[in-house]
Amino acid sequence: MWxxxxxxxxxVLIGARGLLVAYRYYRQQRFDHSEIEKAxxxxxxxxxxxxxxxxxxxxxxxxxxxxxxxxxxxxxxxxQYRIDYATLCxxxxxxxxxxxxxxxxxD
Amino acid sequence: xxIFAPYSVWLYHxxxxxxxxxxLAYYLADRGWYPDRSxxxxxxxxxxxxxxxxxxxxxxxxxxxxHGELIRHTWYPAFAAINCWSxxxxxxxxxxxxxxxxxxxxxxxxxxxxxxxxxxxxYFDRLVLDTNSLDLMYKLLIxxxxxxxxxxxxxxxxxxxxxxxxPVN
Numbered sequence: 183m184w185x186x187x188x189x190x191x192x193x194v195l196i197g198a199r200g201l202l203v204a205y206r207y208y209r210q211q212r213f214d215h216s217e218i219e220k221a222x223x224x225x226x227x228x229x230x231x232x233x234x235x236x237x238x239x240x241x242x243x244x245x246x247x248x249x250x251x252x253x254x255x256x257x258x259x260x261x262q263y264r265i266d267y268a269t270l271c272x273x274x275x276x277x278x279x280x281x282x283x284x285x286x287x288x289d
Numbered sequence: 290x291x292i293f294a295p296y297s298v299w300l301y302h303x304x305x306x307x308x309x310x311x312x313l314a315y316y317l318a319d320r321g322w323y324p325d326r327s328x329x330x331x332x333x334x335x336x337x338x339x340x341x342x343x344x345x346x347x348x349x350x351x352x353x354x355x356h357g358e359l360i361r362h363t364w365y366p367a368f369a370a371i372n373c374w375s376x377x378x379x380x381x382x383x384x385x386x387x388x389x390x391x392x393x394x395x396x397x398x399x400x401x402x403x404x405x406x407x408x409x410x411x412y413f414d415r416l417v418l419d420t421n422s423l424d425l426m427y428k429l430l431i432x433x434x435x436x437x438x439x440x441x442x443x444x445x446x447x448x449x450x451x452x453x454x455x456p457v458n
Contacts (some may be wrong), residue, residue, distance in 0.1 A: 196373055202375045205395065
């Protein structure tokens with residue numbers, strides 16, 4: 183019955199390999215979550231530019247001044263909300279298994 | 290080791306109905322209490338693996354009357370194979386569907402690997418080395434792991450429904 187002994191040993195090795203693959207995949211996904219944070223910050227930067235254009239149109243401020251104020255304001259907000267926004271994105275991504283932020287913006 | 294006897298009996302009785310806990314976790318998650326695909330794959334795999342193992346046990350018992358020696362050697366590798374296959378199934382489904390692996394699914398894979406290891410160690414103890422010194426470990430560990438898995442599966446479902454929710458911003 184040495185065949186069963188070998189089979190059992192093989193099963194342990196296959197199981198160990200499965201666990202290793204699962205852990206690597208898990209770590210890879212964890213790493214991908216930092217990409218979400220970057221994407222979230224990029225989205226905020228995109229909004230800052232949109233706001234600059236909006237201010238230029240509505241308030242008719244001198245372009246340089248308006249751009250400077252708006253960007254400064256949004257940089258403060260990005261720093262303030264960066265973590266919470268990233269957490270929110272991560273929540274949506276895992277909740278609805280969204281693969282990419284470019285396809286589905288959470289808000 | 291008589292002090293473990295009542296615990297072992299309790300484990301045996303609870304261990305027979307742990308599949309109900311797995312099934313409840315999957316059912317509630319599917320009803321929207323915890324809509325995470327990774328969690329659902331892990332829970333459903335465990336339910337199916339449990340059904341297969343509980344159905345296989347009496348069949349192997351019945352066959353052991355005729356093919357005693359063969360079944361003695363098949364018993365532990367068979368359970369080890371089901372546990373091992375379940376772990377691989379969870380991982381392959383995640384990779385195939387490109388689903389992020391939740392910590393719960395990872396802990397399920399880990400538990401299934403531990404169960405595979407327990408079956409293998411027991412096989413060597415009982416049949417290869419013929420020492421039979423790990424009888425108690427075998428009786429206690431498998432059902433303890435099964436009950437642990439059940440609690441791990443039920444916790445996030447119940448927490449997401451009844452737990453405190455942190456306001457966003």
